[in-house]
Amino acid sequence: MSEKGSYVVGVDVGGTNTDSVLVDVSKTGSAAIVSSHKAATTSNVTLSVRETLKVLLAKSPVDRKQVSAIAIGTTHFINAIIERDSSRVEAVAVLRLASYNFSAGTPPFVDWPLGLKNIIHGYSAIISGGCNIDGSLIAEIDEAVVRAQAETIKAKGLKNIVIVGIGSPTDGQYHQEQRVRDILRESFGAEVNIICSRDVAGNGLLARENASILNASILNFARRAVRSFVAAMSHVGLQCPLYLTSNTGHLLTFSEAMQFPIRIFSSGATNSIRGAAFLVGSQIGQSGCVVVDIGGTTTDVGYLLQNGYPRLAKSYTDLAGVKVNLEMPSVESVGLGGGSIVHLSGDQQKVLIGPDSVGHDLSTRALCFGGSELTTTDIIVASGEVAIGTKPVSIPGSIIVKTKDRMKKMLEACIDRSKSSPDPCTVILVGGGSILCPKELQGVEKIILPEHAEVANAIGAAMAKISGSAEMIVQGSDIQGGIAKVKSQAIQDAVLKGGNPTSVTVLNEEVVGVPYVQDQTRIKVEVALPADHEKVREEMSQLAGMAFNNNVAELFEETKTHEVSPNGNDSALDKKIDFGTYWPRVTENGIWVLSEIDLRFLSVGCYILGVGGGGSPYAVYLQLKQLLAEGETLTIMSCDDLKDNDQIPTVAGVGSPAVSIERPGGDGIIHAVKMLSEELNTKFTQLMTAEIGGGNGLQPLICGSSKYYNLPTVDGDLMGRAYPGFENVSTYVMSDSINALLPVTLCSGTGQRVLVPANQADETAPGRMIRDACVAMGSACGAAGVPLSGKQMRTMGIPNTHSLAWRLGRVVCRAQQSASLSTIPEAIIEECGGDQTARRLFQGKIRSVESALTTTAHNLGKVTIESLSEGEMEGDADKAGDWTEVVIPFMNENLAVVGKDAKGEETVLATVPDLIFLLDVSTGENIGVQEYRYGLKVTVMIMAPHPIWTTKRGLEVGGPSAFNLPYEYSSTLRYTKPRSVIEEFRPKDQT
CATH class of the missing domain: 3.40.50 (Rossmann fold)
Structure with a gap:
């Protein structure tokens, strides 16, 4: 008999079932499971919890007084947000x-x-x-x-x-x-x-603000829900501390859960992964493994690290259409579950599965239970692999084979996206729908189906620990001392939350340099401690009293009031405007007046022209949308319409992307333009961007808006792409000195101003001065550079690059709207002028990424992309050519493409100044180097640069040697001047 207080109850409330388990925490593996129960989830999840606890404890010989804690994982809180329930939000x-x-x-x-x-x-x-x-x-x-x-x-x-x-x-x-x-x-x-x-x-x-707002909006509802859980516990005789499980696999005390319910939003998938880790123990292995959780409606696949915790997503997460930056498990999901409905084409030649499901109504709606719906469970029953249900099922053998083959491919694709390398992996299979998984899967070395796998999610909840974290910036070289200090703070953080410091697991140590700053290091440490249940017992007793001071019936009552926007959806983009027939507004005098749709096209296209770098245009796009919402005007004009004596400064944001996401929507550039105008005693007539690629492609539209300078942005730039250096511009290529780019003004937006004057004797001095000023302004600032005349812009600038960005973005958005993503590469080629101007080099899957941040804040590394098997290809063409893989080195931007054949022989397929960009096969949009990760399917494309970059001087400034690449530039691509949107859509003289 185990000692008193060694039992913990775990509950996981899923969309289909509410699972519960009683665990003896003094034991390990399946031997620790005392009893379990799986029940249908009701619309009022508190009632589901109460009923599953009643049955679970009735099955067990354990005295309720010996239960030391209960941990619950639930999607209840996020559902309130998704459903836009104004009675709870x-x-x-x-x-x-x-x-x-x-x-x-x-x-x-x-x-x-x-x-x-x-x-x-x-x-x-x-x-x-x-x-x-x-x-x-x-x-x-x-x-x-x-x-x-x-x-x-x-x-x-x-x-x-x-x-x-x-x-x-x-x-x-x-x-x-x-x-x-x-x-x-x-x-x-x-x-x-x-x-x-x-x-x-x-x-x-x-993203942090959004997460905090969502959290605050459901605080009172969360408190009612937690109190109702306490009431449910009391109904079944449990008088122990209550915890809720977090997105990262840790315990939140009841008070923490009521303060931060958003940390519970994605706990279900994490609980399954943590439960799988507990059930298999040492079989996880040094490199981790993949957990496949097949439920009633979906299959969730995540990567289990060697420390027993899930790999977390590195990018932002979308919650009910709101972008947040919470720590969430990296999970791939597919609409495949035990209740998924099987759809047959009219001639039964094609099989589709889901995403609709009979859910927990399987026992009444599936064929094997006498229902009328053909489900995946029926397929497995008809194949003779399992005996489930009350009625015999007869299905043609060809349908069984096709459906099982389809399920196999769906699982293999999901697993492959979750792996950390191309090597065969170990899969831990959990969930009530595990019968759908075949005995062998491509890319999988071994499949483990542990005992009690069907309630792994509840087991994960029961075995969770208390987490703590701390973060600080350390000055100087004593990094180890800094790590020790931060670790101590993280442990103290966990102790304050109810952790026991006698056992500490370090989950993560992150040590990175602060961009642009010497001798400063950011250190973050995360730890996990077992819970000290006695610490929260007294406070828990007080909460239980509070719960029963209220009407118990009211605690269980569930009301919903769904909010429907009186004005429809969010924006013009959601009003089903046909992107294929959309006509931009251009005035008779050649001024392109931008709409929200134009902004969307431009932002997607500018990111493509960022060729891996340039930073995401998203924040600038939001700022421009806001200006339109306020009634402001944004305009673009053609280089051809410039007067010879026009004065056009170049503008850009300078600094670290990490700063730009923390300081979005600033007006440093606006101040820099004003400072330059005062310095030169010149009134500007238009604005232009230094680089069309990435966020800077949209920057001049902000300060040129009617809210600020009311000046049109010139349809063109000085790069035709994104480049990492201040000097990588066409005006430097066509000049003998860096002084052609000076003066430059730099402004923080809060009064800090720096002038980089002309007549510099040292060619490298301006770059250093800009970097030093940027650091002094918090590692980000706005910049304005020496103006070009209209005549100079026509001879030294790169024309129609906003038109090109708009056209590239329109191609992608059209394909997204018509669900024809596989057509995007060919459509881009056609839009650019044919296969002499742009080409698709390769389609494959990212196999590995090597990346490091330099002292100058450049992202330096390489990505390796392997060819896809025939079944993985998108469309009907061979897109790998003769290459088994390609390697792409990058320095903020992609620099080259090197192909390797089956013999290992290498061929340089493209180098800078060619534009090299990767498109995400699943969205059609560009992928920045910061987003490269294993398993992502991509199309590698190249585009001809402006001819200025293929001159001898252009190659010295922006070719392979400028980035220390051991390659000679050679290309058969031929530049085609982008078609002007203004000229195409300008009203024609009807006379």
């Missing part, structure tokens, strides 16, 4: 601490779906505050302003407040969010929920 006030100059262009809720925004956006304001990425101060808190904001919020009757400060994750000195919270608390007392964003998520202002 409340309005939120947002106070953003930021220099107005840094983020006014992207205010709170800027990228939200309109229906959800209508429910949650109660009030928002930007007030003084914020810190730089290195922790230094941007602006002080104004306490009087904070108190005035409190009165405004109070007058609106709002009960949920989010405080989000620029740079708050690295604010280790000023504690601005906490100070504002304390001031607000003086005004509101304990009646209002106040959330600091740094407690919710990490770097990335808009």
